[in-house]
Amino acid sequence: MANPLNLPIVAEPTVPSMLPPNRPARAADVRTALRLTYITLVWMTIEGIASILLGVLSQSILLEAFGIDSVIELFSALLLLWRLRVETGGKADEAQIERVERRASRLAGYALYVLALYVLASSVFGLLAHHVTDTHQSAWGILIGVVAAVGMPLLAKYKLKVAAADRLNSPALRADAMEAFTCGYLSIVLIVGLAATRLFGWWWLDSVAALFLIPLLMKEGREAIRGECGCCKCEGERGH
Numbered sequence: 001m002a003n004p005l006n007l008p009i010v011a012e013p014t015v016p017s018m019l020p021p022n023r024p025a026r027a028a029d030v031r032t033a034l035r036l037t038y039i040t041l042v043w044m045t046i047e048g049i050a051s052i053l054l055g056v057l058s059q060s061i062l063l064e065a066f067g068i069d070s071v072i073e074l075f076s077a078l079l080l081l082w083r084l085r086v087e088t089g090g091k092a093d094e095a096q097i098e099r100v101e102r103r104a105s106r107l108a109g110y111a112l113y114v115l116a117l118y119v120l121a122s123s124v125f126g127l128l129a130h131h132v133t134d135t136h137q138s139a140w141g142i143l144i145g146v147v148a149a150v151g152m153p154l155l156a157k158y159k160l161k162v163a164a165a166d167r168l169n170s171p172a173l174r175a176d177a178m179e180a181f182t183c184g185y186l187s188i189v190l191i192v193g194l195a196a197t198r199l200f201g202w203w204w205l206d207s208v209a210a211l212f213l214i215p216l217l218m219k220e221g222r223e224a225i226r227g228e229c230g231c232c233k234c235e236g237e238r239g240h
Contacts, residue, residue, distance in 0.1 A: 029167045030088055036159055037081050040180070043151070044074035047144060054141050061126045062193045062210045063141040065119045066186055069217075072111045073179050079104035080176045101172040108175065109224030116217040119210050126207035142194045148187035156180035175224050182220055186213060 051067025054060070083100045159177035163170045193209035196202050 026168065029162050030084060033159070033162050033168060033170070033173055034081070034084050034088070036155065036162065037077050037084065037176075040077040040155065040176075041074065041081070043155075044070045044077060047148065048074060051141065051144055054144070058141065060141060060194065060197075061119075061122045061207050062190055063144075065115075065122065065210050065213065066141075066145070066190045068115055068118060069183065069186055072108075072115050073183055075111055076104075076108040076176055076179050079108055080172055083170075083172045101170065104172050105175050105224050108179070109221040109226075112217050112221030112224060116214045116221065119213055119217065123207040123210045126210075127204060139194075139198065142191055142198070145187040145190040145194070149184055149191065152180045152184040152187065156184065178220060178223075182216065185216065189213060 048067050048070030051063055051070055053067075055062075055064030055067055083097070083104050086100050087097055156177045159173055159180060162168055163173035163177060189209050189212065193205055196205045
């Protein structure tokens, strides 16, 4: 457009976008995120059913809590699947995608609070009732914990790569990755608690070990409700 008065031209301010300009590459990342989500759904379904069933049979509060945590992660994965489907549908704009992410993150956070309350109530009941874990059944629980301790950190690592700012830039996927890291930590607590009960007969350690999960669950729930991923990078960004 001509400028006969030679007036200075001021560029219009641009609104930063959460979507990288390379749409084909982003579409590939979304497909990768979907595959990781489907893996999580299958994994958490099997892990949750097995852990809860074995926990009931062995009267292990720690194993039951681990199974219910798997159900919570299954719920989180379903929320993430919903969020990804919103984008792959091609009808949602950036504002809609961000609203879905915030809503999914809050729901996952409240679910973690429910899990923390369950662990507290079950542990107190176990200590008061002096229940004894069936060590034969708990051996299978240890195996479940070993599989989760190896696999969940790897799954979380791939999720964090896809969720990075230069790829999907998805807070929802980062939060889901932290759920996987949490599961890896819980699996270590599960292994230690069940092994000590099996080897030394420390019936009380099962309930006591479960209590140590509560601060972590509360922290993860609080960060999810606030829309934070809890990683070092995000902590640094909030400090600026």
